[in-house]
Amino acid sequence: MASINYAFKEISCKIVYYGPGLSGKTTNLQYVHQKIPPQTRGELISLATDQDRTLYFDFLPVNIGKVHGFSTKFQLYTVPGQVYYNATRKLVLRGVDGLVFVADSQKSKMDENLESYQNLVENLLEYGYNLNKMPLVLQYNKRDLTPIIPVEELEKALNPQGLPFYEAVAVRGAGVFDTLKCISKLVLDQAKRKQLFPKREIEIKEEETHPAGVSQIPLGEQMTVVADSSVPVESQPTSTVITLVEEKPAPIPEEIIPQPLIALEKTQPGVELKIGEITGGNQMKAEMPVTKAGPTLISWSAGKRTKPKGFFLWRFFKQLFKR
Amino acid sequence: MKQDDLVIYEEQIEQIEKTLRRLIKDAQAKCVLLVDKDGHLITRQGFTQSLDTTALAALLAGSFASTREIARLVGEPEFSVLFHQGKKDHIHISLVGERTILAVIFDDRTTIGMVRLYAKEVSESLNQVLSSEKPEENRTESENRPETDSEYAASVETRLDDIFSDKT
CATH class of the missing domain: 2.70.40 (Deoxyuridine 5'-Triphosphate Nucleotidohydrolase; Chain A)
Structure with missing residues (x-):
């Protein structure tokens, strides 16, 4: 889960690109690495086999700078897509804050997409995470190839909840940033919501x-x-x-x-x-x-309390007077 | 197994850094990193300028996670210490509490035994600091909190638009 450091005024969130093998997860990261200003990113680290297949993960740290006083960092990870590497794939999901599911649009890959999606649900469950509560964006990649599955069909199979989705051609960068922007926003929204308005979870206690x-x-x-x-x-x-x-x-x-x-x-x-x-x-x-x-x-649970205008000014003066 | 966000406060960091500095001095290490198991760097001390500590943190966490999985497969709950030996520099990785990892990088000025001894010693005090009572909830009301939802959303949006764009 996100790490919030009040001493350094830093928020760090983990976004994981998930999906079947060769669907373009690493390509997404490579494109981001190539295009964003060098001062905002670190090195792209790939733990890959000799054939450039991801073995453990790819890692790209991105620092989007200060958002309301907090230096905000994203750590982008990919997982190895091959079925064989489930042991390491699962490890990457630890502490995930948001997910991008990169699906392969080619007609022959539908089963792999579904299998990978199912695998994602299972792996998350092992950590006790619920996919329904996790920020998730879908990316239908390789839209430039033929024959491909129509978007409606992919939507029906992978996205019955109607989550945000993007069509992409990751090698050329189409849709890559749209996807990343969307998931970053969702992740930050959630991090902020959790910190600003900590939701008091309703637990079903012993039934009285x-x-x-x-x-x-x-x-x-x-x-x-x-x-x-x-x-x-x-x-x-x-x-x-x-x-x-x-x-x-x-x-x-x-x-x-x-x-x-x-x-x-x-x-x-x-x-x-x-x-x-x-x-x-x-x-x-x-x-x-x-x-x-x-x-x-x-x-029941408490609703959001909104702060009235002038709240910060009011508190500033209050603190000033205290001194 | 689900855990909340890791939240670190200023008072905690001060204590942690003090402890880490003591470790460096006692064990004569080059530098130390404290990383959470998800791969976020908590803090670092010593000669870290030449190191890409963000990447290091992610890789250390990854390495620890895979070792842990190996442990599980051979029927061990967890390998709590990991040691990599290099030609000049070596690294000693140990578990602190439930969710943090302490990595000590050292060279031949000292010995593995010394590092192990002091690392173990500080692990306990670090764990105490980390698991200490978190300050009251109102601490989250920092001065830098965005005033309204919409303002925050707008500022995030412009940031993301600036950085995540196809312009080279």
């Missing part, structure tokens, strides 16, 4: 059940609300008011945010919570329908 009418649900906890069985069904309330409590509000001084934004993100499908008033800065009332048929599962 609470009778209807239970009031406080702390942030990050998931709970099941069931109708009170001692009360006859007819006279049970159809809804109950719950209070969502955020014990530790996001680290922004409360005094300057009159109304923190608390957003409900998740409830059981079919259950709609009606958001009510916000009380006391970190609490929110919500009305929840009680289904008589069975338990209702609710959990």
